[in-house]
Amino acid sequence: MINLKLELDQLYHFVSKEELNTFDRQIISAYRKIYNKTGAGNDFLGWVDLPSSTSDELLDQISTHAKSLQAKSEVFVVIGIGGSYLGARAVIESLNSYFATKKDTPQILYAGHHISEDYLAELLDYLNDKDYSMAVISKSGTTTEPAIAFRMLRNHIEQKYGVEKARKRIVAITDKSRGALKQLADSEGYTSYVVPDDVGGRYSVLTPVGLLPIAMAGINIHELITGACKMEAMSRAVQKIHGNPIAQYAAARQALYQRGKTNEIMVNYEPKLFYFSEWWKQLYGESEGKDQKGIFPAAVGFTTDLHSMGQYIQDGLRNLFETVISVEKPKHDLRIPQADSDLDQLNYIAGKRLSDVNLMAELGTTLAHVDGGVPNLRIRIPEISEDVLGQLIYFFEMGCALSGYMLEVNPFDQPGVEAYKKNMFALLGKKGFENQTAELQQRLHQKK
Numbered sequence: 174m175i176n177l178k179l180e181l182d183q184l185y186h187f188v189s190k191e192e193l194n195t196f197d198r199q200i201i202s203a204y205r206k207i208y209n210k211t212g213a214g215n216d217f218l219g220w221v222d223l224p225s226s227t228s229d230e231l232l233d234q235i236s237t238h239a240k241s242l243q244a245k246s247e248v249f250v251v252i253g254i255g256g257s258y259l260g261a262r263a264v265i266e267s268l269n270s271y272f273a274t275k276k277d278t279p280q281i282l283y284a285g286h287h288i289s290e291d292y293l294a295e296l297l298d299y300l301n302d303k304d305y306s307m308a309v310i311s312k313s314g315t316t317t318e319p320a321i322a323f324r325m326l327r328n329h330i331e332q333k334y335g336v337e338k339a340r341k342r343i344v345a346i347t348d349k350s351r352g353a354l355k356q357l358a359d360s361e362g363y364t365s366y367v368v369p370d371d372v373g374g375r376y377s378v379l380t381p382v383g384l385l386p387i388a389m390a391g392i393n394i395h396e397l398i399t400g401a402c403k404m405e406a407m408s409r410a411v412q413k414i415h416g417n418p419i420a421q422y423a424a425a426r427q428a429l430y431q432r433g434k435t436n437e438i439m440v441n442y443e444p445k446l447f448y449f450s451e452w453w454k455q456l457y458g459e460s461e462g463k464d465q466k467g468i469f470p471a472a473v474g475f476t477t478d479l480h481s482m483g484q485y486i487q488d489g490l491r492n493l494f495e496t497v498i499s500v501e502k503p504k505h506d507l508r509i510p511q512a513d514s515d516l517d518q519l520n521y522i523a524g525k526r527l528s529d530v531n532l533m534a535e536l537g538t539t540l541a542h543v544d545g546g547v548p549n550l551r552i553r554i555p556e557i558s559e560d561v562l563g564q565l566i567y568f569f570e571m572g573c574a575l576s577g578y579m580l581e582v583n584p585f586d587q588p589g590v591e592a593y594k595k596n597m598f599a600l601l602g603k604k605g606f607e608n609q610t611a612e613l614q615q616r617l618h619q620k621k
């Protein structure tokens with residue numbers, strides 16, 4: 174049974190239940206496109222039944238492999254960008270301790286998700302006196318950022334352990350036959366996992382792309398998949414608004430978009446969910462933002478950002494709505510102590526758990542934002558666990574596909590991502606891009 178709840182009470186001040194139900198036809202039609210594979214981008218629907226079709230064998234193989242790498246690693250470096258790293262990081266940071274790493278589990282670090290020279294230099298320096306291993310993840314196998322990071326980390330690890338031993342510390346996760354990374358992995362004999370052809374990067378967290386790094390962090394990938402299976406089953410069984418929180422979420426987004434609410438803010442009150450929001454931002458931004466359409470996905474962490482973005486959300490341009498992830502049960506029980514002198518004036522909440530205070534902050538903020546004209550959707554989860562994260566991942570993946578089809582865009586391509594790459598390649602003088610180099614340089618140096 175799924176135990177994630179979507180609460181719409183604070184939406185109904187803006188969109189009535191009746192109006193929401195008018196989207197049922199669109200939901201049914203979007204579902205048909207997905208399950209009958211008749212919509213745009215239909216060769217990228219492998220994620221739809223990925224949870225239920227993932228074999229225990231694959232999960233066991235990944236877990237066993239992770240254990241053998243854990244035994245020789247104080248640090249595990251995940252090299253990838255976009256969909257090739259955000260899903261893993263979202264799950265790892267949501268579940269792991271803020272400060273300590275689990276016993277017998279390496280620290281997980283990331284590379285290849287930008288081109289910062291200082292970051293990579295400091296990472297290489299840090300790794301000098303650490304035992305480490307790494308995964309290089311790229312579906313296309315040709316993405317510049319992870320390719321640069323891998324070239325440098327590969328040099329480092331080979332110098333540290335020698336080529337033969339280094340080989341056993343490198344895992345490649347890429348396409349089954351294409352791309353530079355595949356060729357390199359084959360010629361070097363790295364252990365490799367395949368990113369399925371029909372699963373795009375941002376939908377790939379439940380493939381080895383996410384599962385290997387997640388297992389390396391000591392997280393139970395069987396339970397993650399079990400949670401996703403529950404949401405997959407619900408989604409397939411109820412392909413309409415009534416009784417299906419995913420369909421309700423997609424319909425609510427569409428109703429709000431049509432009312433000019435063009436920005437969705439994902440809100441959390443648990444800093445551990447920061448990267449979950451980052452994953453969600455990529456999923457929705459890359460899937461919906463095309464043909465001059467789409468809801469702009471943003472994220473905040475409260476109460477931190479109430480002291481920075483709170484003013485705008487309360488009072489700025491009224492093109493916003495919020496989706497709050499509300500966690501019912503924290504892991505710990507921490508209470509505010511009584512003080513003899515009540516100089517800080519906190520005795521009125523002495524004895525209360527911090528989570529009670531956090532909840533009142535959440536409820537108070539929701540009401541204030543609703544009063545300020547910001548519709549609120551609330552996703553209530555009982556706890557942050559593997560099972561619940563699995564449910565949430567599938568919830569948002571299917572919600573995104575439904576939203577994309579309702580918006581009449583292809584939710585599975587990302588043509589816009591190429592524009593910056595072409596310019597960067599031309600400016601760097603890459604073969605095949607020379608024609609644009611002079612023009613771009615001139616534009617950069619034009620004086621007004």
Ligand code: PA5
Binds near residue numbers: 257319
């Ligand atoms: O969702 C996507 O397809 C992209 O965000 C990719 O994940 C990202 O660009 C990285 O691509 P690759 O895995 O090919 O290196």
